[in-house]
Amino acid sequence: MITFNDVTKTYPDGTTALKNINLEVQEGELLTLIGPSGCGKTTTMKMINRLIKPSEGTIKIHNKDIRDYNIHELRWNIGYVLQEIALFPHMTIEENISVVPEMKKWKKKDLSNRIDELMDMVGLDAQKHRKRKPSELSGGQQQRVGVIRALAADPDIILMDEPFSALDPISREQLQKDIRQLQQEIKKTIVFVTHDMDEAMALGDRVCLMKEGVIVQLDTPQNLILHPANDFVRDFIGSRKTPWQTAVDVIMDQTSSKLFTQEQLESGHVPSQGTHVIKDDKGKYLTGFRNGDKVDLPALDNGMTLREATEVFEQNDYQLLPVKKGDQLIGTLSHKDIVLYLKEHSKENGVVQP
Secondary structure (H helix, E strand, O other): OEEEEEEEEEOOOOOEEEEEEEEEEOOOOEEEEEOOOOOOHHHHHHHHOOOOOOOEEEEEEOOEEHHHOOHHHHHHOEEEEEOOOOOOOOOOHHHHHHHHHHHOOOOHHHHHHHHHHHHHHOOOOHHHHOOOOHHHOOHHHHHHHHHHHHHOOOOOEEEEEOOOOOOOHHHHHHHHHHHHHHHHHHOOEEEEEOOOHHHHHHHOOEEEEEEOOEEEEEEOHHHHHHOOOOHHHHHHHHOOOOHHHOEHHHHOEOOOOOEEEHHHHHOOOOOOOOEEEEEOOOOOEEEEEEOOEEEOOOOEEOOOEHHHHHHHHHHOOOOEEEEEEOOEEEEEEEHHHHHHHHHHHHHHHOOOOO
16 A cells, blocks of 8 residues: 655755665554654654655555655545644634545535534534534544544545644543544554554554664564564563553454354354354354353453453453454453463563552
8 A cells, every 4th residue: 555665764964864664554554653752753654645755765655656646636645634733723613624625626515424424423513513613622622623634535545643642641542542443434544653652552553663763663563562573672662551551452362262153153163161252254253152052242342451351351251252353353362361461461560550
């Protein structure tokens, strides 16, 4: 989808911001860019819509060099969400959302329907908020408008430049959940810059950790934690949170020992003892079986923290639960797995409370 080939950025004063970056952002994934200040993460993101030009190397979107796109065509197909929100203060909310679609000459009826659809997606009452000015909304509401304004013209790519860093912790956490949920619905290609490791790990399908203009490790959140490439990665991640805040998919079981297909169930290959999870032919969670009896196991979201998962276990009389990412079954997690992980990592970090 987006490909960086040997991209270097050197400024006139001799400062090298990026050094031979090779990176592919896959279609439909949310990639988070993280690293210390000055590591090159924002420079990398801004190159995608040509706000910054590389000194060497090429960047392609859909296998076409971005320099070959008309600049307006390129940017109309890339939504951009800033930390400062940057809504036009003299315009109403619907006028702010309409800017790019109107440039692309959308029909008024189609645009009005799109505004209603997007506002509903992020929990804003369209009838109540369409005619309001940005100053009449809270910071969290304004940032929601900033997100849907970037989505308004249905672009293939969304760039998000530390969009939640100026918000209070409660608004920030809620917006992170909203983005995770929204991404499951819209399946856009999103490049998300953040300086917050918790945010990077919670949101990213993959996380790109950078240092001094190079990529140190590009991997899933799970692999970054379990298989850090070096001491820098280990140190950068290690102090970010208590083990209670670890995501479910970091320690879930991805093997087939507890996962079975509907075909295996019908052919009698599901063990009669223990708890097992059944998926359909499209990989969706179908049902659970415990000691041969069908049971409705509540599914855990892959981004849920272990503290949240423990609450689900406490509310239900099951020792093993399915883990889903969107509508896809991706693994299982047992209460025992959580206990063993917390015991091990609480000793290492000297932390025992959530």
